[in-house]
Structures are given as C-alpha cells and as structure tokens.
Amino acid sequence: MRETLSSAQVEVIEAENGKIALTLFEQHQPALVVLDVSMPGISGFEVCQQIRQHKDGQHIPIIMVTGSDDIESIHKAYAVGATDFIAKPIKWPILGERVKYILRASQAFEDLVTQQQELHQLAFYDALTSLPNRQFLMQDMKKFLALARRNNYHAAMLFIDLDRFKRINDTMGHSYGDKLLRKVALRLQTNLRDSDVFGTLSEGSKPELASFGGDEFTIFLSRLNDSNEAMHIAERVIRSFSQPFQLEQYEVVITPSIGISIFPNDGNDADTLLKNADTAMYFAKQSGRCCYKFYCDSMNAKAALRLQLEQDLRSALSSGAILPFYQPQICAQNGRMVSVEALVRWIQPQGRMIGPDEFIPIAEETGLIIELGKQVLQQSCHQASVWMKNGNPIRVAVNVSAHQFKQSDFTDLVKQTLEEYQLPASLLELELTESVIMSDAEENISRLKELKAIGVTLAVDDFGTGYSSLSYLKRFPIDILKIDRSFMCDINSAPDDIAIVDAILALASSLNLGVIAEGIEYSEQITILKSTNNLLLQGYLFSRPVAAEYITLDRARL
Structure with missing residues (x-):
C-alpha cells in the first residue's frame, strides 16, 4: 500500500x-x-x-x-x-x-x-472594520428581543454617529477617513471589552457592537435592569473619544452623538427600536453634538415634520417659491442706498413665509443648498440687471454657502450668470463667512483670485465672530469687511463690543477695505462709525428685507 x-x-x-x-x-x-x-x-x-x-x-x-x-x-x-x-x-x-x-x-x-x-x-461583517454589520445585528436582535419578550426584561439600542466626520474625508482624503473608522472601531471594542463595563450591566448582558457602514455604529444591550445602564455605556463611549486619534503624523479629534431607545417602551421589534435610536441620535446632534439623548415620542413627530419640510423644500425649489428679499445698504456719508443684500425667503402657497433659519440647515444637510444657492444667484443677478436697465445701477450682495463655494465649477457659474443677464461684474458682491474662507486658506485664496479676476466685489460676512489669521487676511483679495450684528446691537452699553468694532475699523482702514455695519437699529449706533471711510450701514433703522418691487433708489436716507 x-x-x-x-x-x-x-x-x-x-x-x-x-x-x-x-x-x-x-x-x-x-x-x-x-x-x-x-x-x-x-x-x-x-x-x-x-x-x-x-x-x-x-x-x-x-x-x-x-x-x-x-x-x-x-x-x-x-x-x-x-x-x-x-x-x-x-x-x-x-x-x-x-x-x-x-x-x-x-x-x-x-x-x-x-x-x-x-x-x-x-x-x-463590515469589510472596513470587520465588525458585525446591520444584517448580523438585526438577526441577533430578533433572537434576543424574543427572549426579552418571553422573560419580561428590557433591552437597549445605542445608535452612534461621528460628528462632522465628512470634514475628515474632505480635508484629509478618504484613505485617512477609513483609517479613522478602523481606529474608532478598535477603541469601541477595547472599551466595551474592559471588565468594569460589565459591572454596570445586568447579569447575562454584554454589549454587542456593530458597524452600519460609514461613520455609524450601534451597541445593543440585550438585557437591562434599568435605563441607567444604557446611560452609563453612552457616557463611557463619549469619554473614550476624549483622547485624539493618531493617524500617522496627524492627531485627529472627533466626537460621537448617541441616540438611545429602550425595549419595549420605545419599540417592540428590532426595526422600530433601531429607527427610534437613530431619531434620538439626530436630536443629540441638534442639541450641540458630543452628547446622548433618550428617545421620546415627540421626536418622531418633529422628525416627521422635518421630513415633510424637506419634501416641501424640494417642491419649492422646483416651483420658484424660494425668493430673495432685499435689504438696503446705505452710504454713511450721503445717506443714499448704493447696494442691497439678497436674503432668501420661502413663501408657501398659503402665504406663510418661512425664514432661512428654518430651512437653510435642512438644505445644507440634504445637498439642496447647491441648487438653492444657484437659484438665488440667478434671481439676484436678474433683478440687478432690471434695476440697471431702469437707470438704477444698484450692487446686489449674494451670500455664498460653504458647500457652494467648494464646488469646482462655482467660478464658471458666476461667469455664466453674469453673461446670461448682461450684468456688469461690478454690480455683484459675493459674501462669504470668515469660517468658510479660513477652512482651507491656501486653496481658497486661489478660488477668491479667480472670482476677483471676473471683477466681482468680495466681502467677508460676520467678521469678528470666527478665527482669522491676519497674515492670510492680507493675502485674501477681498474688498469689504462686514461687522457682525452681534457687536452693533449693544454698541452703547458694551465696552468690549466697542473695542472690537474700533479694532475692525482700524484693520479695514490699514488694509484699505470697505466696511458694512449690520444690525443698525438705532441712530445712536452710527455715532461711533461716522468718521469711517467707505462705510455702509444696514439694518432695521432703514428697512427690513423687502420684495424687489419695494426697493426704490430714494426710499432710504439717513
């Protein structure tokens, strides 16, 4: 053989x-x-x-x-x-x-x-982190919830989302984003394996960690004595993120927002429990991020209202219900209106007007801000061309969102819009917030120079509320600083605000920049600004934002 x-x-x-x-x-x-x-x-x-x-x-x-x-x-x-x-x-x-x-x-x-x-x-299993995935978790949850139902005990779902994770992919690249997700998964596993975690849990319960792809993770607690046990795990997770993550030569700080739902109070099956934990997580983000929220019934009503608002916003963009209103900007020296700021408003069919604070965040989260910004730019340029043809050449200032400014074709969009409405570039002003232009200063200098080459006016909005490097500010091809309204509202009673305004005015003078003071509601606020050159005033003292037909050349004077 x-x-x-x-x-x-x-x-x-x-x-x-x-x-x-x-x-x-x-x-x-x-x-x-x-x-x-x-x-x-x-x-x-x-x-x-x-x-x-x-x-x-x-x-x-x-x-x-x-x-x-x-x-x-x-x-x-x-x-x-x-x-x-x-x-x-x-x-x-x-x-x-x-x-x-x-x-x-x-x-x-x-x-x-x-x-x-x-x-x-x-x-x-998730290919990136090797953690159990959604399908695995749902199978396990169904099994454990059946046991919990039969034996009359509680369970909990913790839904974890990383705050502002997208900025890691956008600024460092997806390879670093993937490395961060693997590090996060490992840190969560390590923390949940530590023996002192189990001292806070019911006998027989152990946290089950899963990855839902991207920057979302879940922890399922199959048996609880009370909801405090879920709270302790959430607090532990948040504490574990206090140390930065080392990604090669970089130290990255990221925080979690956590939503918690409890079985059977917040859902009698796996799908409902998961959906409600996700809803609670969204409210944790709304509450300032890096925190946890327990689900409550009112959250679903608010979430449903928000979803309806999102759907209505899509329809409004299609039907032309989103319109710019215009607020005059007055020359401090002669009292004449020389420009207006376009401020977007949403007019619903029943006549109700929705302010930007209510729908702009939704537009940014859903990506609708790109189309919204495009429409406002086109409508404003069209209106400015109408005023010009009627003998009133008024410059119109249009706010540019961070999402819109980062689009590679944004400069081309501005060129095409000016050409389409035969509007001289000198009658268009683009306003960007301090935080937007400082987010990637070197790249943004190049983008601003492209826009400046077209001939448009560039303004830094909400100046003084963010962080600016003066060395960069000198290199930005900007024309105007807008003093944020928060410094102007209490100009007579807040010495610190007066000092900040004086500093901004001195900076603008040394860099030969124009200044726009927002939030002017009382004539006394103008006193401190009177001697400033190239100064424009904007606020309720002169006019609220109004529809285009209410803007006339002589309607606002000091």
Whole structure:
C-alpha cells in the first residue's frame, strides 16, 4: 500500500499501530487517513472515532480497510465517521486512483467551505472594520428581543454617529477617513471589552457592537435592569473619544452623538427600536453634538415634520417659491442706498413665509443648498440687471454657502450668470463667512483670485465672530469687511463690543477695505462709525428685507 500510494505522488507517513497513528495525526495533520480495521492495541474504529472528535479531524477523509465479506465492519466504519472503505483483497492499481479522487473531492469540499466562510463574512461583517454589520445585528436582535419578550426584561439600542466626520474625508482624503473608522472601531471594542463595563450591566448582558457602514455604529444591550445602564455605556463611549486619534503624523479629534431607545417602551421589534435610536441620535446632534439623548415620542413627530419640510423644500425649489428679499445698504456719508443684500425667503402657497433659519440647515444637510444657492444667484443677478436697465445701477450682495463655494465649477457659474443677464461684474458682491474662507486658506485664496479676476466685489460676512489669521487676511483679495450684528446691537452699553468694532475699523482702514455695519437699529449706533471711510450701514433703522418691487433708489436716507 505504501509503495502504491508513493508512486501516485502521495507522501505517505506510516504508523505501526493505532496509538502511533493518533500521535502522527497530531504532528502532521495529513490530508487523508487510511486505517485497517484490525490493528494492535487500538482498533481502526477507535482511531477513526478519536480523529473525528479532534478539532482538526472533523472533515478529513478517512478510508477504512476491511474484509470484502465483512458487512458488519463496513456498517460500523460508516457509523464511527469513515468516509469510504476498501475491501480486501485490495486491487493495487485502482487504489492510487481512488485515493487521488478522494483527495480531489476533499479539496473541493474545503474550497466550498472556505467560499461559504468568505460569503458569510461578506454578508454579515463590515469589510472596513470587520465588525458585525446591520444584517448580523438585526438577526441577533430578533433572537434576543424574543427572549426579552418571553422573560419580561428590557433591552437597549445605542445608535452612534461621528460628528462632522465628512470634514475628515474632505480635508484629509478618504484613505485617512477609513483609517479613522478602523481606529474608532478598535477603541469601541477595547472599551466595551474592559471588565468594569460589565459591572454596570445586568447579569447575562454584554454589549454587542456593530458597524452600519460609514461613520455609524450601534451597541445593543440585550438585557437591562434599568435605563441607567444604557446611560452609563453612552457616557463611557463619549469619554473614550476624549483622547485624539493618531493617524500617522496627524492627531485627529472627533466626537460621537448617541441616540438611545429602550425595549419595549420605545419599540417592540428590532426595526422600530433601531429607527427610534437613530431619531434620538439626530436630536443629540441638534442639541450641540458630543452628547446622548433618550428617545421620546415627540421626536418622531418633529422628525416627521422635518421630513415633510424637506419634501416641501424640494417642491419649492422646483416651483420658484424660494425668493430673495432685499435689504438696503446705505452710504454713511450721503445717506443714499448704493447696494442691497439678497436674503432668501420661502413663501408657501398659503402665504406663510418661512425664514432661512428654518430651512437653510435642512438644505445644507440634504445637498439642496447647491441648487438653492444657484437659484438665488440667478434671481439676484436678474433683478440687478432690471434695476440697471431702469437707470438704477444698484450692487446686489449674494451670500455664498460653504458647500457652494467648494464646488469646482462655482467660478464658471458666476461667469455664466453674469453673461446670461448682461450684468456688469461690478454690480455683484459675493459674501462669504470668515469660517468658510479660513477652512482651507491656501486653496481658497486661489478660488477668491479667480472670482476677483471676473471683477466681482468680495466681502467677508460676520467678521469678528470666527478665527482669522491676519497674515492670510492680507493675502485674501477681498474688498469689504462686514461687522457682525452681534457687536452693533449693544454698541452703547458694551465696552468690549466697542473695542472690537474700533479694532475692525482700524484693520479695514490699514488694509484699505470697505466696511458694512449690520444690525443698525438705532441712530445712536452710527455715532461711533461716522468718521469711517467707505462705510455702509444696514439694518432695521432703514428697512427690513423687502420684495424687489419695494426697493426704490430714494426710499432710504439717513
């Protein structure tokens, strides 16, 4: 037998009895075992049975060699786990082919098992973090919630979303974003494995961490004594993010927002529990991020209202219900209106007007801000061209969102819009907030220079509320600083505000920039500004934002 198998290019290890066979199996992990039924000491049946009980012997092919007329031995061979048998007398030429066939079949089986394992990994685990995925979690939740329902105990779902994760991908690239997600997954796993976590949980409960793809994770607590246990886990997760994440040479700080739903109070099935935890997470973000919120019934009503508002906003953009109103900007020296700021308003069919504070955040979250910004730019340029043709060349200032400014074709959009409405570039002002232009200063300098080359006026809105590097400010090709209204409202009673306004005015003068003071509601506020050159005033003292037909050249004077 050894000679026959060796000639078939099979490496053969021979054992003279069953005990040695088991030792050699442990040492060599062979691809196939051939056992005689009758051996000294331990029979072939016993060796076969012990191999099958071994962790590495469950699927290995085992061929038993027995007498041709020994039917009972053949039945027993299969009973103890044999794959096949060979009857004596053995036909040696056929033996090699039979062994090779069984080895090929065994390899095919191993390949199938490996494929099934890979498919299982793909189907039930996140490829990036190797954590269980949504499908795995939902299956587990259904099983554990059935136990919780039957035994009348609570469970909890924690839905975790990383705050402002998109800025990592946008500023550092997706490869760093992926590295951060892997680090986050590892930190969550490490924290939940620590033994002191389980001291806060009910007996038999252990946190189950899952990845929902992207920057979303969940923790399922299958058994709770009370909701405080979920709260302790949420607080622990938030604390674990206090240390920065090291991404090669960079230290990145990121925070989690967490929504918590409790079974059965907040949902009697896995889908509802998950949906309500997601809703609570959204409200955690609305509350300032880096915190947790428990779900309550009123959240769904608010979420439904927000969803309806989003749908209505899409319709409003299609139907032209989003319109710019215009607020005059008055020359401090002669009291004449020289420009207006376009401030977007949403007029619903029933006549209700919705302010920007209510719908701009939704537009930014959903990406509708790009289309919204485009429409406002086009409508404002069209209106400015109408005023110009009527003999009133009034400059119109249009706010540009961060999302819109970062679009690669934004400069082209501005050019095309000016050409379409035959509006001189000098009658268009683009306002960007301090935080937008400082978000990526070097790249933004290039973008601002492109816009400046067209001939438009560039203004920094809400100046003084963000962070500016004066060295960068000197390099930005800007024309106007707008003093934020928060510094002007209490100009007579807040010495700190007066000092800030004085500093901005001095800075503008040294850089030869114009100044617009927002929030002018009282004539006393103008006193401190009177001596400033190139000063424009804007506020309720002169006019609220009004529809275009109410703007006339002589309507506002000091």
